[in-house]
Amino acid sequence: MASAFMFGTLTPVSAASALPFNDISGSFAKSEIVELVKEGVVDGTGNGKFEPKKNVTRAEFVTMTDRLLKLSSVQADMASFSDVTPKSWYYGWVEAAVQLGIAEGKSKTQFQPAANITRQEAAVLIVRALKVDPGTSSAGQLPYTDSKQIASWASSYVMAAHTLGLMSGAKGQFRPSDPMTREETAAVLDRVLQDKVWAKAIHQTTDLGLQLGWQNGLTTAQFKEKIKKTNVNTLIPRWFFLENAAVPVSNYADATLSTWAKQNNKKVWAMLGNHSDSVLTHQILSDESKRKAVIQKLAGYVKTYGLSGINVDFENVSPEDRLPLTAFISELGTSLRSAGAVLSIDVSPDLGTDWTEAFDYEALGRYADYVVLMGYDEHWDGDPVAGSVSSLPWAEAALNRMLASVPASKSILALPYYTRDWTLQSGGAVSEELSLIQQGQRIKSVAYNRVWDETSGQYVVSYNRQGVQHRIWVEDGRSLALKTMMGAKRNIAGYAYWYIGAETDDIWSSLKNAMRYASY
Structure with missing residues (x-):
């Protein structure tokens, strides 16, 4: 119960009191505790007390570290550990730390949130949280008389914590297995804030960059309600499609979305699709007059609906249309920029197949303002081999391949809000999209x-159903956060999400945490 109070509302104190708690005047960490209260990192245990000598649990230490880094609690759709349940006060804080690789469990299934955190565990967690490479120090290199008592998995972290001035021993000892007290924890966390570089990073506002969200299967009203819960700042409604010569572009635009977006400080990049029709696409792209007719229509729609851009999403384009597609993007980009709008084009990962042969990455990157890499369908509908729709190594390789030709400042990584439930059969796997x-x-x-x-x-x-084995490569806050941080390391322009409404609500906190943590 005391732990629950620890992260509740601050206990009121009298106006005459100079301290936030009535039991810290004699603590060696008095000033640090006061500072961390102001930062929103720690609070009391109730009745005006802080209890500086009280031991800190693993859940409490993780929570304070998350708060120090200005991360958000994540109510993950699926719990990472059997002993950290969604109803526990620390659930979201543990999940946030686990998703970013800051914290780990005591085993694959147990976190042991109520166990006291030891000094060596605290050293590992704080050094990892600060993204410091601990090196490979051994116990024999540590400046403590009890260094042999430090676990091998913690020795390099203890050395790093010592070198960084975050943790020190007493009377020549580190006391690795002793629990951390609340005042010791406050002292360690405040030392982070006393470092100008760390403090500046922690207090800066995170630039989320471009955040694109496709509309799919939702009415305008439903789309707007979903967008309110997201990080999305650029809407992609699927409004325009290539059609026959008589009607070069079909129009499903809803002007009320444009009005709403403007009122809510969001941009609209309406999508131009091709119905995945390679024949129709060839007929239009290979004919200069038809390309011109499409471009004129789109330029008019930009003005009519106050669009900030157009997002071209052509699939199943024949390899023979590589040059015509490039010409179309060049011509459309010039037209849109003269109208004050931008052009983005969606491309599939270059896997050396006919499916992507039509995309000239280098040329498209030159003529479009942004190139959106659709970082999914590693394993697709109809694939006889079961696997992930977007494993981290595959997405990383695909993005690296594109960045070899397209500037990072023009590159956007699209992430999947879907996965596949694979039924494993002797003749090959079949899947259901979820x-x-x-x-x-x-x-x-x-x-x-x-x-x-x-x-x-x-x-x-x-899992097994009716005697048949099923397998799901899960896409969740943790997997998507890893791909987000991978993209952030490459300084890409932003992210896109296929599709809005398919995600669980927790995903947005996970991704915002990933972008903030990646910025440190």
Whole structure:
């Protein structure tokens, strides 16, 4: 119960009191505690007390570290540990830290949130949270008389914490297995804020860059309501499609969305699609007059609906249309820029197949303002081999391939808000597409086994139904955060999400945390 109070509302103190708590005047960390209260990192245990000598649990230390880094609590759709339940006060804080690689469990299934955190565990967690490479120091190199008592997995972190001035021993000892007290924790966390570089990073506002969200299967009213819960600042309604010669572009625009977007400080990049029709696409792209007719229509729509841009999403384009597609993008880009709008084009990962042969990355990157890499369909509908729709190594390789030709400042990584439930059969796997909402519902409805796969950067869920084995490579806050941080390391322009409404609400906190943490 005391732990619950610790992260509740500050206990009121009298106006005459100079301190936020009535039991810290004799604490060696008095000033640090006061500073951390102002920062919103710590608070009291109730009745005007801080209890500086009280031991800190693993859940409490993680929570304070998250708050120090200005991260948000994440109510993950699926719990990472069996002993950290969604109803616990620390659930969201543990999940936030686990998703970013700051904290780990005591085992694959247990976090032991109520266990006291030891000094060596605290050293590991704070050094990892600050993204410091601990090196490979051994116990024999540590300046403590009890260095042999420090676990091998913690020795390099203890050395790093010592070198950074974050943690020191007493009377020549580190006391690795002793629990951290609340005043010791306050002292360590405040030392981070006393460093000008760390403090500046922590207090800066995170630039989320471009945040694109496609509309799919939602009415305008539903789309607007969903957008309110997201980080999205650029809307992509699927309004325009290539059609026949008589009507070069079909128009499904809703002017009320443009008005709403402007009122809510958001941009609209309306999508131009091709119905995945390679024949129609060839007929239009290969004919200069037809290309011109499409471009004129789009330029008019930009003015009519007050659009900030057009997003071209052509799929199943024939390899023979590589040059005509490039010409179309060049001509459309020139027209849109003269109208004060930008042009983005969606491209598939270059896997050396006919599916992507039509995309000249270098040329498209030159003529378009942005190139959106659709970082999904590693394994697709109809693929006889089961696997992830977007494993971390695959997405990373695909983005690296594009960045070799397209500037990072023009590159956007699109992430999947869907996955596949694979039925494993002797003749080959078959799959069912699931939104992230459906994924959570499916997993919760069955008896499953789940393991974290370091290679793919995803949980893999296995279950049996009617004697048939199923497998799901899970897309969730943790897997998507890893891909987001991977993109952030490359300084890309932003992210896109296919599609709005398919995600669980927790995803947005996860991604915002990932972008903030990546900025440090």
